Amino acid sequence: MGTAVGGERSGPRYVQIADEIVQQIRAGVLKPGDMVPSESELVERYGVSGGTIRKAMVEVRASGLVETRHGKGSIVKDRPPVRLRSSDRFRRSLRQGGKAAYLAESAQSGAEAKVSVLYIGPMDAPEDAASRLGVPVGTKVLARRRLYFRNGTPTETATSYLPWDVVKDIPELFAENPGGGGIYARLEDHGHEFAEFVETLQARPASKVEATELALSSGAPVVHLIREARTTAGVVVEVCDTLMAADQFIFEYRIPAAD
């Protein structure tokens, strides 16, 4: 019932239902923290079968506005107050001001950031990092692996790789907190002057494991960002491999028109 007359809406029923739920969230009828009605309730409300509601909820999840947990239900996520990754974030002046890159940004967008260190220590260089660092695969490097939270939800995993030669005389790099200005400031303290940072980005659907790690619904897009930090001596002193929940970030780059 309820379909035959009226609007003659187009498209599959499950899309209509999904849109309707998404609209309710965007319009504020369902606020962050609220539970979406259970699937059985939606079955009654819309007078369709369970499978149809199921498909609708898949669409709703894909919108990124909702997080579903087995046995519990779907909860409206906190509005993703997206973080701006400006290319200004590597300015020397910010480091000298004592702020690390991610804190500088979080401060800007008024969000509560947290970092959890997963591992700091020696590691055999994986293939991609090795080639970027210009060392043979399997060479001992320092790895710093961490997980970033934003308002309580994991948004980003990052692993830095640094050549052992470079780090062996800089004890701060083995500490969880490398001190004001972050690891780049420590590297500068020890005579490594940065020339440029090169970032490559690629967006793709999250794999199952990545999805769980970042608390995403599987298939949600992630951004894979790899940064090389190059010194004026022409050496890559860090490779940083990070994976981000795509809906949490907007990236901004300024390209000088030089040449």
Next chain:
Amino acid sequence: MGTAVGGERSGPRYVQIADEIVQQIRAGVLKPGDMVPSESELVERYGVSGGTIRKAMVEVRASGLVETRHGKGSIVKDRPPVRLRSSDRFRRSLRQGGKAAYLAESAQSGAEAKVSVLYIGPMDAPEDAASRLGVPVGTKVLARRRLYFRNGTPTETATSYLPWDVVKDIPELFAENPGGGGIYARLEDHGHEFAEFVETLQARPASKVEATELALSSGAPVVHLIREARTTAGVVVEVCDTLMAADQFIFEYRIPAAD
């Protein structure tokens, strides 16, 4: 029957099946251009119901290795020979060499590129473009909307917005082909000297309409890139709004360590 013995594989059946199909593609058992067996055939082969195969194929599509068309079947896509969007692409020297940005890149990666012009003409400035250009919403601007193909498949839609004041004396900008070096070269010919380009990127799942436009399976990730071209006079003379199939591109940006 068929399942009970053997590997005791883990996870839902539809994921196992999806993985198996994806493996066959990666291993080359199914080559680009090949048709994936029809769903009814897979139902027989795996001895499961249609719904299960259906879900498996959703996963396979999400991998981006396959394109499905209603009434026809699923075909293994050409391996995405990803295109590198280097931030070098706006170098003045390239324009003076007579190449437009996208051609310069395509040449690099040895792929056959094509552009189809969808619309060139006046348009009331949409909200986002207007604010970036610093004009009121609805002001008349020149819009240049086009669709880029790569090896026959659509990969990118792009719409440029230019203030009418700027373009009214540059007839080449109303032509499909604005001549060697592209529109940026023409703008420079007329005294607009570029200072910098600012690009913002965001990745998200494609909406239904975007998916059809770019021949993607709905929900596949897209990258939304917006570029502002700023002159030394401090004016934004172009806003370019583009939407790309995420699996077709890798982005690279060089960030000078200045300051």
Next chain:
DNA sequence: TAGTGGTCTAGACCACTTG
């Protein structure tokens, strides 16, 4: 017309979460 994918149903059973 025959074969394909796309939608929808009605119901069974399982797995997780909460009281």
Next chain:
DNA sequence: AAGTGGTCTAGACCACTAC
């Protein structure tokens, strides 16, 4: 134990693509 989402089935019907 009751309620939730997750998987799977068996089958109907529709819409698109070929021939």
